[in-house]
Amino acid sequence: MATLLETCEISPPPAGDAAGQLTVPLTFFDIPWMHFHPIRRLLFYDYPCSESYFLETIVPKLKKSLSLTLKHYLPLSGNLLYPLKTDDEKPIFRYVAGDSVSLKIAESTCDFDELIGNHARDADQFYDFVPELPPVKDEPEYKTVPVIALQVTLFPGRGICIGFANHHSVGDASSILGFIRAWASINKHGGDEEFLNKQGGSLLPIFDRSVIKDPLGIDSKFWKVMKQIPLKSSSFPVPTNRVRATFILHQTDIKKLKDLVLAKKPGLVQVSSFVVTTSYVWSCLVKSGEAAGEEIDENVLEFFIFAVDVRARINPPVPGNYFGNCLSYGMAKIKHKQLAGEDGFVIAAEAIADDIKNRVNNKDEVMKGAENWMPDMSKFGGVRALGVSGSPKFDFCRADFGWGNARKLEIDADKSSMSLCKSTYSNGGLEVGLSFTKEKMEAFAVIFADGLR
Template sequence: MLTIIEKCRISAPANTVGERSLPLTFFDLIWLLLPPVHQLFFYDFPHSKSYFIDTILPNLKHSLSITLQHFFPFACNLIVFSSSETNVRKPELRHVEGDSVALTFSECHDLDFHDLKSNHPRDCNKFHPLVPQLGNAFKSSSGFVKMPVFSIQVTIFPNSGITIGLTNHHSLCDARTRHQFLMGWASIAKHGNDELLLASGTLPYYDRVIEYPNSLDEIILPPIRTLDENYNVPQLVPQTDVVRSTIVLTRTQINWLKKWLLVQRPTLKYVSSFVVACGFVWSCIAKSRVLIKGKKGEYEVERFGCVADWRARFDPPLPQTYFGNCGRFCVAITKTTLIAGSNGFTNAVELLGTAIMEAVNNKQGVLKDATTWLKKAFSQVPAIGVAGTPKHNVYDVDFGWGRPKKYETISLDFGDSISVNASNESSDDLEVGLCLPAKQMDAFITIYRRELKSTLSYHF
């Protein structure tokens, strides 16, 4: 479906980074063997291919190079040391002079750009060619295993639009760090230099200031130490009859749902917009699954998890620009019948709110109870996770030709996660993306609309 225009590798300007390394912490290591993150931005661009090649292509290459000078880990390789060494070192991100990011420019004629950027159900497979893959592990001449951690693909739909697909190894960074990188790159592309980035106070903070017992690493490291050059990063595979869709909950609707919840269950202690949106969608997904698959099966018990940014919760707090992953899992585990029943929405909100409050208010701290929340997060119970966060507006990433018209988290295709972000129309609205089998998606949309209409028509 795509024609390759150019494949290149982009490095930071010569002699601006040199040899540097960044050890992975416990918060990074927990993601190391999990699938990568695939993001896709859609921009309207009613111009020709030649205009794109002459103007956009060189600007993106130049601005990316300057950005990598400040965000060098995106050009790093992930280094995993041999388990046969006497003193096994923890994995690290390592940069040597000339390290680079794979950047592909391509052209698409076969896909409908305007259909892809819509909210209605669309075939998941259509999006896969628009995001790049990460290279697989390989063995260095020094004997350790190396893996690239980031790649980019820019695709033009002539006279219609541009997509920018990004793939990163999750051990590289979390949503906050990734958003800061994107905002920096976009600013440099838009203004032609890094002056605004330098003045913004958002340059990465690289010091590894998180202190924690080595015993936590030992929970995570054993399977990582067996990783060798034969390890293949999980890849997107064709889906059979699976579609992705987007729903938008407006601020007015969310406020009404909150009001309704507190009438039904006045004892609810945590009713944020995020929890209300997640609880509503979780209950509708459970009801749609029961409708299509029946009440019995693998989903008799399930869990819903999200990650809370912990930078501000350390004592003392970490800088908001701390580079890497810095999050704690918040997990609710329950019976499907409680979520899919008539009180499913209120039960879901109560469970999620309790899970988040227990995490945030835990006086032991994020590290002292890590074994507990890790066990919940990585149990064998089927799970719905949350990708993204409305705290960092993905629709602010403007490279100079306008704000994105649509954003998709393509890595939802790896499992049953949903994405939650600020909406394109208003940052006060929430945009939820999900991928489901086509029949279940039809059921979900019907249930979602019915439940929302019923709740919004409630007379107080």
């Protein structure tokens, strides 16, 4: 349980907004995420301190640095405006002077070491440490949707957790990581000079939508589909009746998996750590369903879907500090009986590696058919699919607020997705986060460990 100590609203300093208002249109990369559930992340830091020190020193500093950070990320202080006259207008992000971000301050008596462990823990308890996005509000011509909310929770004498919840349409993982690292840097150094000067100022976010080329008017096509779906406030999916656990693939494990794939498929390229990790988890997951008593048609298709940052993959390329969504996707599909079979891991690795080689890393193919993404998404309703939240490329744990690197990252991965990040326990290793029923988690853990042996 977490006890709420304070709820406050943090605004950018007035000097950060000369015009008093900023509007940013949504691109066709942003619009498909409008009705997606919020992305929830938790960063746990080892930092033993008292409640008085936390409230008198740490919290005021976090508030001040957050305000200064928002000066550079004005759209996060604002709202997504969903037009009621949808025939004439498209949604936009709008910031006006006085807009703010909700920040909650809390304290918990939960066992910090239990929470940052890797073993199976009650999934629902983590929702105490991540805030809900404020509800949708009605204006005469718009519905306004807050795009981010924050919570800082103290575990007295042990550590601090910072919880983030953001609307996916405002930005992808690359963008949100940039914001979190900026806040961490400004908090650690007591000002934004270090952030502004680092890498020649190239960390400053770019909101200019003209860098996204859309000659086919895909944004209008996507909006035509999305405006038919009622806009709703988000809510926590509790009770989930699930447990959360983290599984580590050490560098030696990853090498063994790569060697196994290449021994059976010597001509295969793109056999990366991402490929062998995700294909191994995917095959173990499919096998664990049967071990847990699920009845599955052996001929049903199993899908694996992963997001792809295409900033550097499209022509012309988009700057790395572009703030927004800039995602395509990769996909593999395999019959259940093949994936659940003895060679399921190798078959999965081949399918994922081939998609990365032939489409994801091919500038002529990665955006091909983008105008059909919305219709194609509807085809995946009800299919058996595994998705991925996070990436080893986006190291959230290196966000140092002055307390060192985070000890643990938890991403709200549901039962149809896995989270993936660099391991804080194993140099060169990767951490996989999963959330299943207790029975399925136990079956998965046995199959995962046996396969590595």
